[in-house]
Amino acid sequence: MSRYQVMFKQLSLLKEGCFIPFVVLGDPSLEISIKIIDTLIQNGADALEIGIPFSDPLADGPIIQKSNLRALSNKNTFLEYFKILKKIRSKNKRLPIGILIYANLIYNQGINNFYFQCLNSGIDSVLIADVPIEESKIFYKTANKYQINSIFICPPNADDNFLYNISLYAQGFIYVLSRSGVTGIDKKTLSLSRQFIKNIKKYNSIPLLQGFGISNSTQVKKAISLGLSGIICGSAIINIIEKNLNEEEIMIEKIKKFTNLLKSSTKLE
Numbered sequence: 001m002s003r004y005q006v007m008f009k010q011l012s013l014l015k016e017g018c019f020i021p022f023v024v025l026g027d028p029s030l031e032i033s034i035k036i037i038d039t040l041i042q043n044g045a046d047a048l049e050i051g052i053p054f055s056d057p058l059a060d061g062p063i064i065q066k067s068n069l070r071a072l073s074n075k076n077t078f079l080e081y082f083k084i085l086k087k088i089r090s091k092n093k094r095l096p097i098g099i100l101i102y103a104n105l106i107y108n109q110g111i112n113n114f115y116f117q118c119l120n121s122g123i124d125s126v127l128i129a130d131v132p133i134e135e136s137k138i139f140y141k142t143a144n145k146y147q148i149n150s151i152f153i154c155p156p157n158a159d160d161n162f163l164y165n166i167s168l169y170a171q172g173f174i175y176v177l178s179r180s181g182v183t184g185i186d187k188k189t190l191s192l193s194r195q196f197i198k199n200i201k202k203y204n205s206i207p208l209l210q211g212f213g214i215s216n217s218t219q220v221k222k223a224i225s226l227g228l229s230g231i232i233c234g235s236a237i238i239n240i241i242e243k244n245l246n247e248e249e250i251m252i253e254k255i256k257k258f259t260n261l262l263k264s265s266t267k268l269e
Helices: 003-014 030-042 062-072 078-091 103-109 111-121 137-145 160-169 194-203 217-225 235-243 248-264
Strands: 018-024 048-051 097-101 125-128 152-154 174-177 208-211 230-233
Touching (some): 003 018, 018 030, 018 235, 018 248, 030 048, 030 078, 062 235, 078 111, 097 103, 103 111, 111 137, 125 137, 152 160, 160 194, 194 208, 217 230, 217 248, 230 235
Parallel strands (some): 018 230, 048 097
C-alpha cells in the first residue's frame, strides 16, 4: 500500500479525519521553513502539502501569493528545495508528503527529470495547480512511471461528466474545493452539500479532502460530518507566519497551538 493508503486506513480505525497543512517551502527562509514543517508534524499533521515557490500562483489568494514572493526573494534553487524535501523524508519515513506546483516549473526542470527528483526525494504526490485533467496526460504518464500519485482538484460545481473523469485518474485523494475562486481565509463556515459528496462517491471510493478557506475547528468538524476524509489548511497557517515574521518563537508557538486545535477537531466524538 502507498503511504496515503496506510494513513487513511489507520485514521479510519482511530475514527479520525485527516489534517494536512500547506506551507510554501522557503517562507520566510529555508531554515525557519524547516522549523515550521517540523512543528506541524510534531503537533498533529497527518501528511504534508508543500508549495514550491512560483512567481504567479494563479490559484492562490493574497496570503499565499505573498508567501511565494517571500520565498522567492531568498533565491533558493530547485536543488536546495529537493535536498530539504529529502531531509524531511529521512526524518519521517511513513508520513505522506505532497508537492503543490505550477506547470512552468516542471517544464523548466524537464518533466521526466522533475518526477525522477520527486522519487529520489521520497515525494508521494504532485498536484499541478494550473493543469486540468484534460491536459494532464503527459504529466500523469510520467508520474506513474515513477510511482508518484497525481492529485486532482474537484470544484464545488462539478457535473457528473467531470466526476466520472476525475474518478478515472484520481490517486491518493481528491482535493475538493470549498468554493470557486482562489485560496484564502473565510470567516464563514464553508460547507459543501451532503448530496454533492454522495455524487462524488458514486464514482469512486478514494478519500475526499476539503480545502480552500478552512481556518477554524467548526469548519473542520462540519467537513468530517459530511463524510469527507479530512481537510487541507494553508492560508490560516501562512497568515500566522506573515503576522510574526520578526518573532520566530511566537510564530512557532502559534503554529503549534493552531495545528493542535485543527487536528483535535478531526477526531470523531
